[in-house]
């Protein structure tokens with residue numbers, strides 16, 4: 001089971017929450033800019049924090065420049081980690097505009113050369129996370145991934161949507177099965193897993209691993225719960241305490257400049273566990289700092305004490 005790489009979400013505070021519930025996973029980091037890493041950007045030490053379980057952390061790199069990606073991967077290769085991943089799936093305009101993310105999927109030749117270059121400096125497990133592609137063309141996806149495999153990629157994670165689909169429609173897990181059947185390397189499927197039951201069900205499919213993103217932010221206990229299923233007791237969660245614990249860890253592990261956007265991002269998913277969650281999200285979004293977010297969060301449970309403890 002894998003935690004998906006998610007910008008502003010897949011960092012130490014979330015990993016500690018997940019581990020705290022007793023759920024272990026392999027944790028992809030949020031994407032790290034290869035350029036900023038190589039140039040020693042001011043925030044890189046925060047991005048590189050791989051606690052609390054460095055041996056189960058996969059660093060994800062994003063970038064468009066092959067030399068910088070190779071240099072950044074070689075730097076990461078010296079750190080304790082479970083592997084290094086290259087982002088070839090991000091379809092956010094800010095990323096694709098630069099030629100990074102899913103733009104790599106536009107040329108099999110360029111992507112193959114990139115892997116060859118990166119591979120030279122990396123001894124650890126090298127993986128790629130991607131989408132179906134710029135077009136809905138399975139035959140192209142298979143040729144693309146076979147080339148990555150030839151150049152030394154050891155694992156592929158597929159979010160089975162095209163670049164244009166972004167998050168629309170449903171993830172097409174049949175594409176994960178098709179890719180798995182066509183490759184020698186392990187294939188991890190990802191997309192739209194909603195809860196522990198679905199995670200467990202997907203984990204039994206004809207692929208080598210399952211990756212969960214947004215649902216693991218809503219329910220950081222999802223991995224623990226999936227491991228205990230089927231037929232085990234439900235998990236009882238103190239939602240207020242979990243939110244406070246997240247805020248406390250955020251303050252401990254991230255620079256102050258990151259606190260506001262990262263706490264908003266986390267609560268934009270975590271509030272889905274609450275009856276008045278949408279209302280609460282609006283209140284939180286109006287706050288200007290972490291202390292304000294904490295005050296609103298505590299205040300919610302003073303008014304709605306019945307929501308504090310919930311069973312999942």
Ligand SMILES: Cc1cc2nc3c(=O)[nH]c(=O)nc-3n(C[C@H](O)[C@H](O)[C@H](O)COP(=O)(O)O)c2cc1C
Nearest residue numbers: 004005006007030031129159191192193212213214
């Ligand atoms: C807020 C957010 C940030 C994301 N950032 C990244 C990223 O940094 N790298 C990446 O490869 N994918 C990123 N993704 C995509 C996820 O890794 C994943 O493929 C997608 O959310 C589908 O999985 P899910 O339905 O389980 O959330 C991001 C998704 C979200 C919602």
